[in-house]
Amino acid sequence: xxxxxxxxxxxxxxxxxxxxxxxxxxxxxxxRVEEDPRIEQVTEALPGANCGGCGFPGCAGFAEAVVxxxxxxxxxxxxxAAIAQTIGDILGITVEAKQRQVARLRCQGSKDRAVVRVxxxxxxxxxxxxxxxxxxxxxxxxxxxxxxxxxxxxxxxAIRMGDDGLPVVxxxxxxxxxxxxxxxxxxxxxxxxxxxxxxVGCGNQVAxxxxxxxxEVGCLHCRVCxxxxxxxxxxxxxxxxxxxxxxxKMCGLCVEACKTQVLHFASGFEVDPQAKEQxxxxxxxxxxxxxxxxxxxxxxxxxTKDPASAPVGGEPS
Amino acid sequence: MELSFGQILQLIVWAVFVNNFILAQFLGICPxxxxxxxxxxxxxxxxxxxxxxxxxxxxxxLLNQYVxxxxxLVFLKTILFILVIAALxxxxxxxIKKMSPALFQALGIFLPLITTNCAVLxxxxxxxxxxxxxxxxxxxxxxxxLGFGLVMVLFAGIRERMDTTIETPxxxxxxxxxxxxxxxxxxxxxxxxxLVKM
Numbered sequence: 001x002x003x004x005x006x007x008x009x010x011x012x013x014x015x016x017x018x019x020x021x022x023x024x025x026x027x028x029x030x031x032r033v034e035e036d037p038r039i040e041q042v043t044e045a046l047p048g049a050n051c052g053g054c055g056f057p058g059c060a061g062f063a064e065a066v067v068x069x070x071x072x073x074x075x076x077x078x079x080x081a082a083i084a085q086t087i088g089d090i091l092g093i094t095v096e097a098k099q100r101q102v103a104r105l106r107c108q109g110s111k112d113r114a115v116v117r118v119x120x121x122x123x124x125x126x127x128x129x130x131x132x133x134x135x136x137x138x139x140x141x142x143x144x145x146x147x148x149x150x151x152x153x154x155x156x157x158a159i160r161m162g163d164d165g166l167p168v169v170x171x172x173x174x175x176x177x178x179x180x181x182x183x184x185x186x187x188x189x190x191x192x193x194x195x196x197x198x199x200v201g202c203g204n205q206v207a208x209x210x211x212x213x214x215x216e217v218g219c220l221h222c223r224v225c226x227x228x229x230x231x232x233x234x235x236x237x238x239x240x241x242x243x244x245x246x247x248x249k250m251c252g253l254c255v256e257a258c259k260t261q262v263l264h265f266a267s268g269f270e271v272d273p274q275a276k277e278q279x280x281x282x283x284x285x286x287x288x289x290x291x292x293x294x295x296x297x298x299x300x301x302x303x304t305k306d307p308a309s310a311p312v313g314g315e316p317s
Numbered sequence: 318m319e320l321s322f323g324q325i326l327q328l329i330v331w332a333v334f335v336n337n338f339i340l341a342q343f344l345g346i347c348p349x350x351x352x353x354x355x356x357x358x359x360x361x362x363x364x365x366x367x368x369x370x371x372x373x374x375x376x377x378x379l380l381n382q383y384v385x386x387x388x389x390l391v392f393l394k395t396i397l398f399i400l401v402i403a404a405l406x407x408x409x410x411x412x413i414k415k416m417s418p419a420l421f422q423a424l425g426i427f428l429p430l431i432t433t434n435c436a437v438l439x440x441x442x443x444x445x446x447x448x449x450x451x452x453x454x455x456x457x458x459x460x461x462x463l464g465f466g467l468v469m470v471l472f473a474g475i476r477e478r479m480d481t482t483i484e485t486p487x488x489x490x491x492x493x494x495x496x497x498x499x500x501x502x503x504x505x506x507x508x509x510x511x512l513v514k515m
Contacts, residue, residue: 005389005390008388008389008390009390009392009393012384012388012390012393012397013397013400016380016400016401017400020400020401020405023404023408024404024407024408024411027408027411028411031415032415033414033415033418123483127481128481128482131481131482
């Protein structure tokens with residue numbers, strides 16, 4: 001090899017390299033795509049967890065959609081109201097604050113409370129079980145499988161599997177991104193306003209006779225909760241009590257009245273005794289008013305008891 | 318050398334099945350294992366490879382024929398091709414981003430991944446090693462990347478199935494069982510050996 005070869009090869013390689021560099025430099029100028037600078041600002045403001053809870057591919061995807069006006073700024077659950085406000089400031093739009101939401105369980109059928117139908121010995125994944133046994137391994141078709149798909153999918157470490165075979169949500173860590181909600185094949189987890197401490201812990205809508213056979217803590221359709229509530233915060237809907245947002249004062253009367261603990265408070269919540277007293281008073285007043293009304297009806301001659309005014313499902317026993 | 322239609326067909330079958338880039342030549346194993354978790358991304362990666370491999374083979378063939386051979390610098394081809402392919406992919410990425418945002422969305426993340434993919438470089442080098450004409454090189458590169466795409470999508474399907482339906486023993490979970498599956502798939506493709514002689 002002589003000097004010539006070395007020089008030519010160095011020159012060729014360097015020349016082609018320089019040409020490519022010049023081409024790229026020129027191309028980057030000519031072909032530059034104008035990107036909205038706000039996209040970057042929004043991306044920086046976001047938490048960067050890339051949880052996907054908003055439904056967009058990562059925080060950058062969400063930022064792009066928000067700037068394009070295709071997404072609601074409040075969709076970022078981990079960021080909460082503060083980030084929604086920041087995004088609003090960047091984009092110059094007003095943002096309505098959204099209630100903080102957390103994931104809660106709508107099933108309390110733990111290992112020892114729900115009756116097991118089949119013994120499953122396979123891959124520890126709720127999704128896999130649901131493929132093999134669509135009705136579930138417990139007798140209740142709505143019951144939590146307890147194999148922890150939600151625990152695995154949570155990027156905030158907000159869910160752990162409890163000793164009783166039910167997931168436990170750490171409501172402080174939960175950002176309400178809803179990943180577990182979509183992951184759960186049985187729809188056991190639901191997004192729930194954080195400030196509403198009362199939740200309904202059963203999703204079984206079949207007849208009470210059957211519920212009693214499959215689970216100790218299933219709803220027995222007695223409706224005592226609906227009748228007990230002095231604020232009309234519970235509604236009977238789809239064979240289950242339904243809490244109406246904003247109406248519940250968290251007095252705890254329904255929780256005491258429910259024999260199967262379907263209605264329950266989020267862990268760590270203490271009932272305010274004053275609120276309870278007030279609710280009791282209200283309830284007593286209401287009952288007295290109803291009794292007076294009934295008495296007035298009874299005094300009318302020949303009128304039999306109106307079936308509509310009688311409590312459906314019998315007195316609470 | 319001019320190719321008849323039959324020869325072109327033979328070349329395609331040979332490049333796709335018999336001499337498959339991934340399973341027979343063990344080129345491009347990195348994307349094969351890395352991007353085959355979901356069928357969707359495997360399809361995206363395959364499209365990007367098909368595109369880049371064909372363009373890269375064409376450009377490198379021209380460079381070799383009209384720059385390296387006249388100057389007697391054929392020994393430089395490996396390093397030069399790496400340089401050219403990397404620059405080319407960057408350039409193509411910019412063009413696509415400007416011209417077709419939709420295509421950029423589909424290929425976007427995969428394009429930079431294959432700048433230095435050995436399969437792309439391999440196609441360019443092998444075409445020159447085998448003394449292909451320009452036209453043959455184009456077909457060869459296109460068919461090879463098609464084979465690459467075929468195996469990527471097949472394997473992504475297998476992996477999706479494996480991940481959801483069978484429980485793998487703890488020690489085999491992840492890459493080990495994936496490699497075993499890749500080996501079995503490679504054995505299956507061995508059935509094509511000798512189908513076409515090139």
